[in-house]
Amino acid sequence: MSSNVGLSTPRGSGTSGYVQRNSAFLKPRNAGYGAPYPPVATEDKGSLGGFRQRKPDQQILDHDRKRAIEVQVLEERERLEEENEELEKEDKKKVLTEEEIDERCDALRAKLLKELEEGEKSGSAGDYRGRRQQQQQRGGQYEKDKRQLKSYQVHELAEAKIQESERLRKALGIKEDWEKKDVDPSAKEKEMVGRREEEDGGRDRERDERRDRPRRYS
Numbered sequence: 001m002s003s004n005v006g007l008s009t010p011r012g013s014g015t016s017g018y019v020q021r022n023s024a025f026l027k028p029r030n031a032g033y034g035a036p037y038p039p040v041a042t043e044d045k046g047s048l049g050g051f052r053q054r055k056p057d058q059q060i061l062d063h064d065r066k067r068a069i070e071v072q073v074l075e076e077r078e079r080l081e082e083e084n085e086e087l088e089k090e091d092k093k094k095v096l097t098e099e100e101i102d103e104r105c106d107a108l109r110a111k112l113l114k115e116l117e118e119g120e121k122s123g124s125a126g127d128y129r130g131r132r133q134q135q136q137q138r139g140g141q142y143e144k145d146k147r148q149l150k151s152y153q154v155h156e157l158a159e160a161k162i163q164e165s166e167r168l169r170k171a172l173g174i175k176e177d178w179e180k181k182d183v184d185p186s187a188k189e190k191e192m193v194g195r196r197e198e199e200d201g202g203r204d205r206e207r208d209e210r211r212d213r214p215r216r217y218s
Helices: 059-088 098-122 126-139 152-172 183-214
Strands: none
Touching: 059 098, 059 152
């Protein structure tokens, strides 16, 4: 017996009463397995339209980039302070003061912020690829690669995905408004219905004109 399943007693059954799993049994599939996908709803039918790319929050992205700039400024300050300590150990007189260190850090901060503002002005709100290329040409380190991003950096990942989609679209030569004009099934369907109605209306008018004409008998 196994899990209280089988005969109440093996006596007279010609077996030992041991119940084992049927290895030839096939588990039935779900009811919807193999069924075609449901039709994709369009914008007219509801909000469950085609795929919509998640747009990143620009304020959060700017905050992260400015934070990266502050990290670079802090690293520069630490480097200058370490150099000062080494110079003091060697008893050299050319040591930077706190005011000079602050001036260098402020100059570096202003330079990086200016580069960030120029990149935002030169690229439009949706031109993420152009902004990315300009930042790489200027050597900006506050723009991370997609492979370096973590799973919780949703806005950075969304921006990287938009850049990737933009590169793929340009590589394949796809228009920006291809979803609205070229592939929209509802627009084509409406256009075909309109043509059919015009053709049917023209046929009805011709039929009425022929019916109203006086017949001539020879």
